[in-house]
Amino acid sequence: MKNTKIHVDVDALKARHVLLKEFRYELRPVVRGYNMRTLYVNVSSNEIKEKAVSEEMKQKFTGGKGFGLKLLWDAISDTTRWNDPENEINIAMGPICGNTNYPGSGKSLVVSISPLTDIPIDSNVGGYFGPYLKFSGFDAIEIQGKAERDVIVYVDGNQGLVRIFEAPGEAVDSHILAEQMVELFAANELEKMHISTVSAGRGAEHALIGCLNFSFYDRRRKVSRLKQAGRGGIGTVLRDKKIKAVVVKYSGLSGKSNNPVDLDKLQQTGLKLHKEIIALDDQQCRMRQIGTAHLVEIMDEYDLLPTHNFKFGRHVKTPKINSHAFYDLITHGLPDGCWFGCTMACAKAADGFRLRTGPYKGQRVTVDGPEYETVGGCGSNIGVFDARAVMEINFYCDTYGLDTISFGTMTAFIMECWEKRVLNAERTGGLIMRWGNWKAALELMHQIARGEGFGLIAGLGTRKMKQYFVEHFGADPQLMQDIGCECKGLEYSQYVSKESLAQQGGYSMALKGPQHDEAWLIFMDMVNNQIPTFEDKAEALHYFPMFRTWFGLQGLCKLPWNDVEPADNAQTSEPAKVPEHVQNYVDIYNAITGGNLDKQALILQSERVYNFQKVLCMRLGRGRRIDDIPPFRMVGPVTTQEYKSREDRYDQQLREKVGVDPAGKSTKTKLKILRRYREEQYQHLLDAVYKRKGWTPEGVPTPEHLRKIGMDLPEVLAVVERHLR
Amino acid sequence: MKYLKTYDEKCIGCNQCMTACAMAFFKEDNPAKSAIQVVALPDGGFHLVVCDQKYRKCVDECPTQAISINRQGVVMINKKLCIGCFACVAVCPIDAMRRCDGLENPFKCVACGVCVKGCPTQAIEIVTEE
Known part of the structure; x- marks a missing residue:
């Protein structure tokens, strides 16, 4: 069944555009996965400039979410809130991003102060925008300010051109707007595939749960499709800035666009995974x-x-x-x-x-x-x-x-x-x-x-x-x-965490709020009982958030890591980690950047950015132990109806774990006892995880730990010292 | 449909077809760069691996529609559209879509017949079928 045609009157749209600023930049190829510069756009002042990425920034923050957070830290004050002009929307990619060989390599990482949480949100999103922006010459785009009237920011990566223009005629809703952008900027049908749009919609103008859509043109369906940077209200921030769209156009993608050091290794590793996916x-x-x-x-x-x-x-x-x-x-x-x-x-x-x-x-x-x-x-x-x-x-x-x-x-x-x-x-x-x-x-x-x-x-x-x-x-x-x-x-995202203490932690300790991208431990914990002690759970709640953070530093999708597994994965010593795939990531990182990463150094890259993000939350007045406490619905039964729905399980827990005989007790009483027990367990878990992460019982990273991981930047230590006093 | 038909039982493993193919397309006598592959079997015989232009899974898998079928029914790669992901190589059920170190893009048999002349035993021939 065919779609209803969206009619786009390009001339009418163009006639109403008012150019506010044009900026030209020198085109340079990506070298070993990096541009070593970012693009700064201010829609209040219409200032556009490029900023150099220092060697130190690359070493400490790696890329992707790391770059986004670093730029955000430098742009805001301790009191900045989501709708202040200085809040930013930073879209960053990462060194591995944009390669066409390894499945799941096209992700953009978006960072902003969230209207829902008042702390940085980070969201991982597909679509073509990030890779095209990268090959246009930038490791990130940093958008600050608030426009007076609706604007579009346009980057042409082949001409070395950035424009801000008023765009009163374009739609706000993304499925129409994305079509308008391909019609506006593509010279022919083939070029439509070279356009990607970031936009929100009318809902984001009136709700704090706004998301961003990142488009990609589907040549077969002949329609612009949308992937979402869903979490934390970044779409709300975009519309608050009166930005209708951020658009990039880039033609010339190839398997070598990242200029990798070892193209053969990159291709071989990618092909190995392609074959695994096709077969399994x-x-x-x-x-x-x-x-x-x-x-x-x-x-x-x-x-x-x-x-x-x-x-x-x-x-x-x-x-x-x-x-x-x-x-x-x-x-x-x-x-x-x-x-x-x-x-x-x-x-x-x-x-x-x-x-x-x-x-x-x-x-x-x-x-x-x-x-x-x-x-x-x-x-x-x-x-x-x-x-x-x-x-x-x-x-x-x-x-x-x-x-x-x-x-x-x-x-x-x-x-x-x-x-x-x-x-x-x-x-x-x-x-x-x-x-x-x-x-x-x-x-x-x-x-x-x-x-x-x-x-x-x-x-x-x-x-x-x-x-x-x-x-x-x-x-x-x-x-x-x-x-x-x-x-x-x-x-919360959509998993019931009641019967997995580790997942309660995975959710509620996640830096940005309860999204499962830091840790999904339910099967390890609840089904397979592989992490029975607090120490085991704490180790899992250290390793997996750190490992998964790395996807966000690189511009990678998590799914090809463990949503397909090598045929012999179950026979490895740590199947939950999917060791062969972790090695693949090490290999493609080294193949692109020429680095000398190993599995331990990979975790260290993440640990630096993770702790930086934690301290940024603290700088904004959050990131406290109290902020990591879940609502009881995610920990256990709130109502007698819920208790009764799993009565055998809960009664057994009272008998075996709490040491209370449930016989003869009312559901209300049992509920109360179970609740006290589970809340205590959660507090013990917090203690164990904070300790493993190198934090104080209040959840503050210690200066010693920050020094050990190489994240002892003066501005970071200053925030930590303030909280330790 | 035009394709290179193979007769494994006639093949003597002289590799002349691979030389002809690699020379024609890459100007080097490198069997890894041949679109036809002679595979030695444990029983002393040979198996010829080459695109039969029939399965066409690569056509469906290509994200940029760089792979299409020409008027003669031959599966062709448009290098201008190819972004070198090698999904086509992975999806090919008979390993006829090739990848070689040092090359940016995949390659395959285009049924040109250059290898046929070099074959001393008529183990390969260009055939056109309806």
Whole structure:
């Protein structure tokens, strides 16, 4: 089924453009994965300049998220908040980024002070923008200031040209805007593939959960597709800066664009993984068939699929939203990589999908996804067991520039508040927020996009809603804290962590807020019992966050690391680490940069940036132990209903771990005892992990540790000293 | 469809076809740069590996649509569009899409027939089938 055609009147759009600034720069090839310069753009003053990357910056911060955070640190003050002009949106790549050989090498890392958390958020996103910007000559783009009127920032990487211009005519919603950008800047059909756009949407103008869309033009579908820097509200920051789009155009990509030291080694390592994926993916994760949505039925089977605001971990109707349900909706047989050379090809999409609600009702569109997190958040967690409804929520979240994870988790919170009669039709302006009411969920989203009604309250995100419901609706503050699934202000991503203490830590200690990209330890901990002691868990909560941070320093995707495994991986000494793939990363890093990295030095690169980010949170008044405490819903049963749903498990824990005989005790009493026990366990875990990370019991990195890892920069030590006093 | 048809049983392993191919396309007598490969089998025989222009998995896999089928039914690589990811090499079920150290792009048999003349035993021939 064909999509509804988007008509773009290029001349009409161009006629309204007002050039504010033009900047020319010298074109230079990338050398061994680095440009050694970044691009600075200020949309208040229209200043554009390039900044040199020093050897020290490269050594200490490596690239990607490291560069983004370093630039952000230097740009802000201790009191900068998300909507201050000095806040930045920094998009950085990393030395490995943009190679076309190793699957998953096209990621951009976006850093900004988050409107949800008031600390730096970092988001890892596909699409062509990052690699094209890199080959245009920059290791990062740093965007500061606030424009007076809507602007577009345009980088032409072949002409060495950067422009800021007013763009009043362009759409705000991403699926239209991205099409307008390819029509505006591509001279012919082939060049459309050389354009990538960063944008948000109307939702991001009225909600703090705004995301960024990074486009990539799909030659076969002939449509601009969208990948999301979803977490933490960076789309909100973009629209607050009155930026409609940041666009890059670059022609000339090749296998040698990074000018690697050892192209043969890079090709060999990439080809080895390509072959592994082709041979094994069908029996392992089926990423090439259905993408991350394959996880839905697995999570349901292990009681981990968030259902009804994380109350439960499975549902009898899950087959209606599992991978097979979505398989019937998506288009098959296309090389769905979000960057060239990714044979994992998990960026699935439905085409000609007919919308049933909202401003584009009746139109047929391409929907990117859904990914697992979207199915969990906008499906089971809000009780929607309807694949087409999930698809539509996915589409509108993307084009409105809203994070599907935050939208799902906060809507789940709203629906539980409805169930518990904190909310009613009067308070929601008529929205019936019952479990499973997908039409109401979509109408809530359309309200956000229009800046109307209850949508404006929902758009504040879970943390601010808790407060609002207490103040305006007389809700019980303890209940709000227990069931509002956020930590540090960021909504949880979509896994039930109740029965895995290690994952509770993996979520709640994650620097940016509870996203699973630092650690996903549920199987190691809960299913396989490989990390039974606090020390074991602490070691895992050291190693995996450090290892995974490295993807963000390099411009890599995490998925090809362990969503396909070598056939003999289970026979290795540490299967959870996938040792052969870690060696692949060492090999491609050295092949591109000419470095001499090994597995230990890889962790050290991450540890420096990780601790820097931690100290940056502290500098902004957060990063304290209290900020790492999860809501109880993510730790154990809040209600008697939840306790009863897993009564045998909980009773057994009382008997065997707590030493209390549950017989004859009321559920309420058992709940109380279990809660005390689990909260204590979590505190012990914090102690163990902080110690392993080289931090004080308050979560402050010690000067000795910072010296040991080579992150003893004077400005970093100054913040730490302030907190140790 | 035009393709290079092979007769393993006639092959004597002289490698003349590989020389002819590598010389024609890369101007060096390097078997690694030949689009046809002579593989010695444990039983003393030989197996000829070359694109039969039939499976075409590479065409579907190529992210830039650099690989297409020409009018004669031959699978061709457009080097201007190829970004050297080698996904085509991985997906080829008969290992006929090739990669060689020192080269930026993959290469394959284009059914030109230059190797046929060099073969002393008629173990290969260019065939056109409907």
